[in-house]
Amino acid sequence: MQIVILKNSAEVAEYGANIFIKQLQNRADSVLGLATGSTPLALYQGLIEASKANKISFKDVTTFNLDEYLGLEGTHPQSYRYFMNEQLFDHIDIDKANTFVPPGDAENPIQACDGYEAKIEAAGGIDIQLLGIGRNGHIGFNEPSSGLMSRTRVKTLTKATIEDNARFFGTDEYQPHLSITMGIGTILDARKVVLLATGENKADAILATVEGALTASCPASALQLHKNAVLVIDEAAASKLSDCEFYKHIESENQKLMARLGF
Numbered sequence: 001m002q003i004v005i006l007k008n009s010a011e012v013a014e015y016g017a018n019i020f021i022k023q024l025q026n027r028a029d030s031v032l033g034l035a036t037g038s039t040p041l042a043l044y045q046g047l048i049e050a051s052k053a054n055k056i057s058f059k060d061v062t063t064f065n066l067d068e069y070l071g072l073e074g075t076h077p078q079s080y081r082y083f084m085n086e087q088l089f090d091h092i093d094i095d096k097a098n099t100f101v102p103p104g105d106a107e108n109p110i111q112a113c114d115g116y117e118a119k120i121e122a123a124g125g126i127d128i129q130l131l132g133i134g135r136n137g138h139i140g141f142n143e144p145s146s147g148l149m150s151r152t153r154v155k156t157l158t159k160a161t162i163e164d165n166a167r168f169f170g171t172d173e174y175q176p177h178l179s180i181t182m183g184i185g186t187i188l189d190a191r192k193v194v195l196l197a198t199g200e201n202k203a204d205a206i207l208a209t210v211e212g213a214l215t216a217s218c219p220a221s222a223l224q225l226h227k228n229a230v231l232v233i234d235e236a237a238a239s240k241l242s243d244c245e246f247y248k249h250i251e252s253e254n255q256k257l258m259a260r261l262g263f
């Protein structure tokens with residue numbers, strides 16, 4: 001796992017956006033895995049700006065989102081489809097027919113999960129998967145105890161996740177307790193994984209992800225198995241790691257090596 005520790009959330013967003021910008025500059029028809037939550041918002045802003053400045057185009061891009069609430073239609077303001085339209089798709093030159101979010105309103109969600117996996121496969125797999133992380137170490141909606149090889153499926157949300165996400169719902173508004181999420185195995189199949197985390201409330205989850213055991217109790221720890229995973233985190237999210245200076249030293253040595261090799 002590559003660990004990049006930066007000063008603050010603005011730097012994290014910029015670093016993350018640059019990874020995606022480079023990907024699109026190298027391969028215009030990339031398949032991107034996208035995430036919701038507050039953490040990727042500034043990264044999406046960076047992509048919108050780069051697209052407006054004609055540095056990148058989404059014309060030939062296909063996207064797959066990690067997850068969706070089960071029981072919400074895409075027109076519901078709290079649905080992740082609505083979020084993605086608002087925060088990214090409506091501001092870039094992407095063909096919405098090439099943007100996929102698990103169907104929260106599927107009549108048969110189990111079939112829909114298999115269908116989602118088939119679509120990812122038909123697109124040739126995901127080139128880069130963006131991830132946030134829940135306070136309990138969840139990725140997508142893969143809550144603790146999720147199978148480390150799991151595929152897209154219906155998942156019940158934990159009390160902690162429901163509480164964390166309650167801020168987006170009105171007091172009398174129905175908040176789903178179920179979701180459709182890519183599995184951990186689905187995420188691990190992406191050719192590159194970029195996890196962003198900012199703020200002190202993510203420090204325990206980051207500690208468990210980086211230095212904890214590989215365990216279903218911290219779904220993000222599965223990234224320890226990935227060949228090309230990068231964690232882009234701010235000082236606050238990194239604050240519980242045992243030796244931040246060492247991680248920073250590794251990264252600066254990596255940068256020097258890359259520069260020497262002309263990357």
Ligand SMILES: N[C@@H]1[C@@H](O)[C@H](O)[C@@H](COP(=O)(O)O)O[C@@H]1O
Binds near residue numbers: 035067132138161165
């Ligand atoms: N399903 C999403 C996750 O994909 C996201 O990583 C997490 C953290 O969100 P935030 O970035 O707002 O902390 O929230 C939700 O539960």
